[in-house]
Amino acid sequence: MTRKQKRLALIGSALGVLALAVGLILFALRDNVVFFYGPTEMVEKHVGQGTRLRIGGLVKTGTLTHLEGKSVKFQVTDGKADVPVSYTGLLPDLFKEGQGVVAEGALDSAGVFKADSILAKHDERYMPREVADALKKQGVWKEGETAPAGAPK
Amino acid sequence: MIVETGHFALALALALALMQVILPFWGARAHDGRLMATARPLALTQFALVALAYAALTYAHVVSDFSLVNVVENSHSTKPMLYKISGVWGNHEGSMMLWALILTLSGAAMALFSRAIPPRLLADATSVQGLLSVAFLLFILLTSDPFVRLDTLPIEGNDLNPILQDPGLAIHPPLLYIGYVGFSIVFSLAAGALIGGRTDAAFARFIRPWTLAAWIFLTLGIAMGSYWAYYTLGWGGFWFWDPVENASLLPWLAGTALLHSAAVMEKRDSLKIWTIFLAILTFSLSLLGTFLVRSGVLTSVHAFASDPQRGLFILGILVLFIGGALFLFMLRAPTLTSGGLFAPISREGFLVVNNLLLTASCAAVFIGTLYPLALEAWNGSKITVGAPFFNLTFGPLFAPILILAPLGQLLAWKRGDLFAAAQRLFAVAVLGLVAMLGFYAFQGGPAVAVIGAGVAVYLMVAAFAEIWSRVFPQGFRRRANAFGRLTGLPLSAWGGALAHAGLGVTLLGLAATGWGVEKIATIHPNESFAVGPYALQATSVDSGEGPNYREAIVHMAISRDGKILAKIDPSKRFFKTRQMATSQAGIVTLNLGQVYVAVAEQNADGSFDARMYWKPLVSLIWLGALVMALGGSLSLADRRLRVGVARRAKLPAGVQAAE
Known part of the structure; x- marks a missing residue:
């Protein structure tokens, strides 16, 4: 092999891998990114059924009902809008009425958000950060307050 | 005082x-x-x-x-x-x-x-x-x-x-930090070399032990963190592609690339500029990880903006060191003599491919980690980039490495014989395919699991093909002096083989997650559940008191064909001071797999809701990391490659060695 061919082979394989990486990343970013909405945003944006997304807010007090098996129904609220959520499975340790929650799933044809996972993660204030931001956006929780009314500290 | x-x-x-x-x-x-x-x-x-x-x-x-x-x-x-x-x-x-x-x-x-x-x-x-x-x-x-x-x-x-x-978290940060910060030595040496404006093949020799040592600790630290998440969070997951986890994976990928490119620099006096760049990049990614975890930017972009003191300080450190090093690099790199080019089919050619793929997969993780932050800072929309993104990008970019690694090991420096190498690996590749068929016949299950497990078998066996070919250079039949050659092999050859085999072991553990069984149920005392090949029975319910918590414990017996094999005690702990509950999963290792049970709070009628898993071969995920670290340690122990051998005569006259 001549020097030129060697250089071409090197540059060619580098460009090949680079193009593959860029292509994969762009493709994956288009289809595999999940948006996060608060209940108000969700109502405003008219999210269609079947679109995967995360919603977050507080579990509205008095709406948690246990159904047959391991199924539960509750409403997620940010004080302005409520979204009904159904979920089958074990709820995380910190799941309670009045508590912050993040659910991932999609709307079904009846307008109920069918969650396939309820996030157990929480920061030190026991409030998922997306929820805190969503609540701040709706003015339910102002910066500086330790926790919104109704949520345990 | x-x-x-x-x-x-x-x-x-x-x-x-x-x-x-x-x-x-x-x-x-x-x-x-x-x-x-x-x-x-x-x-x-x-x-x-x-x-x-x-x-x-x-x-x-x-x-x-x-x-x-x-x-x-x-x-x-x-x-x-x-x-x-x-x-x-x-x-x-x-x-x-x-x-x-x-x-x-x-x-x-x-x-x-x-x-x-x-x-x-x-x-x-x-x-x-x-x-x-x-x-x-x-x-x-x-x-x-x-x-x-x-x-x-x-x-x-x-x-x-x-x-x-938790004991796991007691040991995880020190391991991880030794890994992160250990790369600072490599960074400093690279910056020093750039300041001095001179590098030769010896530089690769100077950074080799430090890179290896930091890499070993980082490998162990990541594995420990993953195992901790696995047994504490109670969800049975071991890797969530969480930014905090990615922050440790990034320097690991760059550091792995550095280990391999330094070998080329040392042996062939080539890839010098690239190696120095990787040395800078690896520690820069460690710094970035520190910034992500410590500045609060992950908790909330807004929290970072409203309480900027710490975040901005670390950001300043980040900009100063990464920017400074890259500026120095830009200034000096053109003056460094670049080594010769080399044939694509050679060990160094394959190491270049390894480096390309490792840095590309590193870039994919980097973008997946930082894109949501950038987007939120840009227009406020919140997105999650989760496992699907990484599976689709990191997966295809990393997968070729698994196939090509043994092939590269079999090629000679300068000019390799790809056909001969492929011929040597042919039997192993067939073994991998047979393994796939075997897994399919006995386990069935998703194609990813079957293919992954077959590739893992190939990788584990093929990792030793280089040793085999060095012990039996003329085939197994003409094996005179084979024992002498075996004992004469340098430790670094064993180290490399073990590290690659460890990757195969981890891969097998990952692939086997496809055959796992999950069951969510309400447990009443004395009720029995079939989970995978085992029967789980709750024998009694208990409560206990720890130094700073109280707990409810479910005692369970695990049996197979009526024979009790093990007992586990998953529990729910309640910590008074922080008003917080944690799940202590009950875990037992059986045949390299694990039975994993996490319970939720006790129901009013005394029953418990529980998550029960059978995870076949799951322990291999972390054992593989141990094998990789062991391989690294063997390489590190290789006398020939220690710093301090030879090179003394090169000291400039009139300057004393810093004894």
Whole structure:
């Protein structure tokens, strides 16, 4: 092999891998990114059924009902809008009425958000950060307050 | 008094670090051997002082000195001793202290074990290391001082976050930090080489032991963190592609690429500029990880903006060091003589492919981690980039490495014979395919699991093909002196083979997750459940009291064909001080797989809701990391490649070696 061919082979394989990486990343970013909405945003944006997304807010007090098996129904609220959520499975340790929650799933044809996972993660204030931001956006929780009314500290 | 001594020692260490920046650097410019020789005592004393400060903070935690804000916020008098000690690094200030401790330890290690490194390079590298110390000690003293006192003493502390009260988390951060910060030595040496403007193949030899050591610890640290998440979070997951996890994976990928490119630089005096770039990149990614985890930017982009002091400081450090190093790189790289080009079909050719794929997969993880932050800062939309993204990008970019790694090992330097190498691997590839068929016949299940497991078998066996071909260079039939050749093999050959095999072991564990069984049910006493091949029966329910918690325990017996094999006691702990509950999963390892049970809070009728899993071969995920680390250690122990062998005669006349 001549020097030129060697250089071409090197540059060619580098460009090949680079193009593959860029292509994969762009493709994956288009289809595999999940948006996060608060209940108000969700109502405003008219999210269609079947679109995967995360919603977050507080579990509205008095709406948690246990159904047959391991199924539960509750409403997620940010004080302005409520979204009904159904979920089958074990709820995380910190799941309670009045508590912050993040659910991932999609709307079904009846307008109920069918969650396939309820996030157990929480920061030190026991409030998922997306929820805190969503609540701040709706003015339910102002910066500086330790926790919104109704949520345990 | 002890606390004030520690505080003072920290400030004194900062002063020494400043001297360490100036004196050796000046000495290297003025060709003054005595000034350059100050590097060693300065680095050692600095380490001793930071260690003293760290010990003082640990002492305050151990005796529950509630006059310190840091102790009040993160400790409790009833907390077990192990967590009083590990609690020191279980919070922001303390973990930065640990960072500084390991940074100065690295500086001291570099100064101690560097007889082979030319004094000018060592002097420049030490002063870069000193600059790192200055930055982080300033950060601690100005924004994250752990020695702040309280005016009014509380009677009791707030306790450590219960999730962090765990032996796994006691050991995970030190391992990870030694890995992260260990790369600072490699960074400093690269920056030193750029400042001096001279690099040769020997440079790869200088950085090799440090890169390997840091890589070993980083590997162990990541594995430990993953196992901790697996058994504490109660979800049975071991990797969530969480930004915090990705932050540790990034330097691991870059560091792995560095290990391989340094081999090319050492053997062929080529890829020099690239190797130096990787050395800078690896530690830059460690710094980025620290920024992501420590600045609060992950908790909330807005929190970062509204309480910017710490975040901006780390961002400043990040910009200073990464930007500075890259600027230096830009300035100097063109003057470095680039090595010769080489044939694509050769060991170095395949190592280049390895480097391309590793850096590309590193870039994919990088973008997946930072894109959501960038997007939120840009227009406020919140997105999650989760497993699907990484499976689709990281997966295809990393997968070829698994197939090509054994092939590359079999190729000779300069010019390899791809056909001969492929021929040698043919039998192993067939074995992999047979394994796939076998897994499909006996386990069935998803294609990803079957293919992954087959590739894993191939990788584990093929990793030793190089050793085989060196012991039996003319085939198995003509095996005279084979034993002599076997015992004569350098440790580094075994190290490389083991590290690759370890990757195969991990891959097998990952693939086997596809055959796992999950069952969610309500457990009543004496009820029995079939989970995979096992029957789980709750024998009794109990309650207990720990030093700072109370717990409800479910005793369960695991049996197969009516024979009881093991007992587990998953429990739910409730920590009073923090009003927080944690799940203690009940885990038992059976045939390398694990039965995993996590229970939720007790229901009103005395029953428990539980998650029960059978995870076949799951322990291989972490055992593989141990094998990789073992391989790295064997390589590190190879006498031929230790620093300090030969190269002494090259010292410039008139300059004394920094003994």
